[in-house]
Amino acid sequence: QQQVKQSPQSLIVQKGGISIINCAYENTAFDYFPWYQQFPGKGPALLIAIRPDVSEKKEGRFTISFNKSAKQFSLHIMDSQPGDSATYFCAAPISGGYNKLIFGAGTRLAVHP
Amino acid sequence: EADIYQTPRYLVIGTGKKITLECSQTMGHDKMYWYQQDPGMELHLIHYSYGVNSTEKGDLSSESTVSRIRTEHFPLTLESARPSHTSQYLCASSESVGHTIYFGEGSWLTVV
Numbered sequence: 001q002q003q004v005k006q007s008p009q010s011l012i013v014q015k016g017g018i019s020i021i022n023c024a025y026e027n028t029a030f031d032y033f034p035w036y037q038q039f040p041g042k043g044p045a046l047l048i049a050i051r052p053d054v055s056e057k058k059e060g061r062f063t064i065s066f067n068k069s070a071k072q073f074s075l076h077i078m079d080s081q082p083g084d085s086a087t088y089f090c091a092a093p094i095s096g097g098y099n100k101l102i103f104g105a106g107t108r109l110a111v112h113p
Numbered sequence: 114e115a116d117i118y119q120t121p122r123y124l125v126i127g128t129g130k131k132i133t134l135e136c137s138q139t140m141g142h143d144k145m146y147w148y149q150q151d152p153g154m155e156l157h158l159i160h161y162s163y164g165v166n167s168t169e170k171g172d173l174s175s176e177s178t179v180s181r182i183r184t185e186h187f188p189l190t191l192e193s194a195r196p197s198h199t200s201q202y203l204c205a206s207s208e209s210v211g212h213t214i215y216f217g218e219g220s221w222l223t224v225v
Binding site for chain 2 (some may be wrong): 011036041042043044045050087089100101105108
């Protein structure tokens with residue numbers, strides 16, 4: 001069963017545009033929602049994370065927006081650059097007898113010059 | 114930069130061979146994980162460990178086994194490799210579940 005649903009699967013954005021990736025989750029063990037970025041041939045690396053005592057967190061061009069009542073969170077990349085082209089994964093700590101992060105299916109972002 | 118290392122990075126082996134993928138981290142993390150990922154696809158947790166002598170199977174059934182005899186070392190073993198095992202295997206570690214997971218660069222396994 002898919003406990004973290006991520007969309008879209010792929011995204012094409014022009015340079016300077018806004019990239020938006022969405023995630024929806026089911027029940028969580030606690031509130032911690034990270035986004036990971038993966039370049040080809042590399043392991044994923046933490047991009048930005050939010051602990052929702054706030055509804056939004058911004059780091060440079062990257063922003064996480066969180067809607068607890070809807071159980072959704074999203075990643076916004078402002079002024080998207082070709083160097084942002086990568087696969088992005090959201091994750092959530094799903095409850096179920098033990099705590100661990102469950103990753104979404106990933107979004108392949110391509111930023112065209 | 115994450116201090117988590119995987120060897121080998123690339124491996125091509127014949128069907129029926131036994132292989133061990135090595136993973137070491139120098140951060141002193143208790144939590145370690147193995148994920149399986151086909152190119153550009155989602156990450157599937159196949160094994161995790163919360164500390165020495167603690168190992169559990171993940172969400173994706175895997176014929177591989179793991180051991181955790183030392184905090185820094187979490188090797189994955191396939192007793193008899195098959196072509197269906199061809200994939201990328203990513204090792205990771207974290208201080209705890211609510212903290213950053215650090216990934217290694219992955220081991221690409223091809224079974225012919």
